[in-house]
Amino acid sequence: MLKSIRYKLIVLYFLLVFIAMIIVGVFITDQFEKYHLDLVREQITIISNNVVRDIVQDIDLRENQQEIQQNLTRRTIPSGYEISVIEGGSYDIIASTNTEFVERKSFEVLEKSVILSSLSNRITELDTESSDNNNYRVKHMAFSFMENDENEVDYIIYARASLDTIYRTLSKSTLILIQGTVIALFITIILGYFISGSITVPINTLTVKALKMAKGDFSQRVHVKSDDEIGQLGSMFNYLTEKLDSTLLEISSEKSKLDAILNHMADGLVAIDRSGKIIHHNPSFVKMLGISERDIQGKSYDRVIRAFSKELEFSSIIQKTSSDSDKNVIFETRDKKILNASLALFRDDLGRTSGAIVVFQDITESQKLDNMRREFVANVSHELKTPITTIKSYTETLLDGALEDSSLARNFLEVIEKESDRMSSLVKDLLQLSHIDYKKVNWDFRPLDLKEVVEDSISKMDMYFKEKKQNLDLNLPPNEVRVVADRVKFEQVLINLISNAIKYTQPRGNIKISVDTVDNFALVKIADSGIGIPKEDVSRVFERFYRVDKGRSRVQGGTGLGLSIAKNIIEEHGGDITVKSELGKGSEFMISIPVDNSVDML
Template sequence: MFSSIRWRLITIYFLLVFIAMVIVGVFITNQFETYYLNKVRDDLRYISNNTVKKFLPEEDLSENYKNIQKDLYRTPLSIGYQISIIDAENDFKIIASTNREIENLYAMDFFDEYAMLSASTGKIYEKDINEDDMKKYRVKHMVFPYEDEKGEVIGIIYCKANLDEIYNILDNSKIIFIKAMIVGLLVTVVLGFLVSTSITNPINDVTKKALKMAKGDFDQVVEVRSDDEIGQLGRMFNYLTAKLKQTLSEISSEKGKLDAIINHMADGLLAVDFSGQIMHLNPRFMQMMCLEKSEIEGKKYDDIMGRYSEKIKLSNIIKNGLESGSDIIEISNGTVIKVSFVSLRDSQKEVAGIILVLQDITEHQKLENMRKEFVANVSHELKTPITTIKSYAETILSGAVDDIELQNQFLKVIEKESDRMAMIVKDLLKLSKLDNKNMDWNFEPIDAVGFISSIAKKLSVAFNEKNHTFRYIFTEESIIVNMDSHKMEQAIQNILTNCIKYTPDGGEISLSLSRDEAWAHISIRDNGMGIPKESLPRIFERFYRVDKARSRDMGGTGLGLSITKHIIEEHGGMIHVESELEKGSTFIISIPTSHTV
């Protein structure tokens, strides 16, 4: 209970008021007691000095006892007061007293002996004495000496004042004070409860709403009822809530953006601390490394990445104090990955781990290899005719050939090789234009049936030279295709020419044309040497040859199928090849019938 500030405040108020009232009560009671006792003392002193001594004779008190008695009876006294006149010269006999029962008796039997002895020596004596054990309160005794003209003590004025009335008043005052204190304390408790409630209720409200905020509910507003410190606390809480909500919204938005970027980035991302524990990774990392979630649970960085390269091992990075670096690895499925790492620093700029970025450079490597191979192929393709031309020209220039017929033969070879180089350069320029979209196109609606028939007729002589059986199957209805007739003719002729070249004499070549809802399909089939399965994905690459020596002898440049693919794709179409070694090949060209440019 006392852990609550409310009860502590009530207890503090209670104790403060209680202690203050006790102090005030004790102080007032003591002051009342002192006041009343002083008043009794002053009264007795006044009675003795100003009343009794005035009617006492200056000598022989015993002879005048009757007059003294009468005068003493006439003396006005307060209730509880008792005055006795004692003859100090006549064996302390009581010669007069307001208590008639002790008149003419021996004073030593009724009064304090020490008090009378002190008075007989000329001293005023005062003492509060409990005269009876049955009585609760004391009696004040004041003894005054009475002296004659010579200064000798001849009598004693013995005064007694009953203090019961005074202490009854004081006791009643104490009771009244205690009752007032009880009422005051009850009021204090009630007021303390109200005051503490006015303080603790807003605090409890703030606490409850802060707890809700801790659980994620930031739509909390404290009602402000005053302009004091509690009200300021409420206003600051509302301001804090608004700012916190805004800040968290901004952080959440930024985190969402960052998560979206990290989770959808094309590169893999991995963050680890210096103990090798994985702090974060994105889905792309899992995809690139061909890992499942269950495969990385409980594993450290080196268990996953360290096996691929010593350079990217965590121990090696820490040992060499590397801030950044990179390496290229190849995983089991043949994917080539570039791994770049950089140090991860915390808010104190201390190195806390590393971040790895994984880039899939498989296609880049393939393109780089293709580029190198292309350069090598171009160099090789041009080197052969150049070498031939140079050697034949040097032979002629040296005059070593005197035979005109032999010179003409050499010049024909030079011309043939020159034409071959020109054809290679021409095809390369054409490919460059296709790559850079610089080729001029003249698309127009053309009947594909008639178009394909005319191409077949143009190549009929070539078919007959090798005794090829040529068959073509066309639909009876027209198939209108939007195309550039000159470039499409070149594409189809490139395929048919290859079929003629690589199909032995007496072979069969077929050409068919069909359509479905949106496509026109041109199928070209031969029963020639075919294409090996491993070469099928590469036959449309530049300068790629299945049989390099045989292809070069047949006069090809190795660029025809690459040009064909570009032309068909510019028409919005696609080309597909099916082949089996020693059984022939089938090229299928599909062009949209509704293609417009």
């Protein structure tokens, strides 16, 4: 491309020089021809007026014809010139440097038109081609004179001059000029090549570097060698490259920041253009909706979102954001996630809608917590309402006269005391959960022998075992099992689990308690042969206020918070508590906490 431009510049330069030299050559040739013709004209005029006229002036042409011829022949006339004297009345040639013309009619041997024209114009000039085969040009000039001041011409001096020498000189000059032009053109072609190179080579360099810039290499710079327009162009190119490199670096940095923010934000985000096509989305968007990249590839936004909520279609977004209606949409996904979609439009510089942005927030946990909070309040209210109602009704009965019957009054007071104990136990458990939730519990972690803690807990529940005549199978390791724990709270967990095993195991049933270590974890298992837990309830037994058999639990004094408290205590110890159960075949609770290998126990 640039080579083509260079060749075009050379050709253009050549043509311009060629045309200029032709014009100059034509002008010089024309001026040279004019100059020589003026010399001939001037020469003829001088010869006619100063030489020939002196011979024929004031004498009779016929009487002195021989003398005129002799004088004319003796005079020095330049080579190539021919002078004839013509009598005015008869137009006969009286004398001539060409003796063959003497005594002949001038119209026969000379140009008649020139002779006749001289009669009125005094001086007449004409250039003609020669009549012979030599084919050269001849200048004719005629001068008419009236010596007697009458209206008749006395004589005419007719001069002819060959222009052959002049035109031969002109031809040679033209040839020399052409040769000079060719040489000059050859020189100008060489100069043009180098001159055009001084233009096209920098442009070629700029083009190559611009091509590299287009491919992403913005380190390109050109070496500026001059202060002319090409040099200024190179300087501007370097300035443009630096600014472009700096600007793109800033844009790239900002884009990287934005991409990092969008790709790592927990909320899902999708951007839609005015035609409803997805122009950007982050990984959280597809993750929240439970879809894959393949599901949205080549599809419009409406086709993707229609399966979840029609309120999120593009037309609905525009309608919602253009009005005062709520700009949030809550919907549920296929995998039971609850999402909150926030809608917003973005516009161009003219205020026209360019598209929309939808931000998806996963509010499943917050909704679940809200539901749990409402359920918790309802459960607490329900748990407190029952004993309060019982206390109130028994108290009213006593006040209405039941105090008079001592045995009945004692019965009522025992019920009131029992319900008060239930409320006290419930409030105590609620306070303990609240302290655990808000990290207000004072923990007393110390190295302990887990075997000793388990034995103490069993001894405290020994009376209940004997009351129901249940069989206890205790399996303890021979060596110490060292753990770091809060003894009081860990015993609370063990007593709660052992108490539940006793409560929900029939008389003469079997309860097995074991301690073991596996992979640096101490395991405490409490298994019973009791009523067991239905399969659908196993995963929920650690929820607050959750009871498998609500009526029976209340009769046996349960609050529904014991297992929840136990799970929180064990988790604070860095352990876990799990349950395996089968309805009618009993349950097995397992506690695991890390073994303490740091120091020897005293």
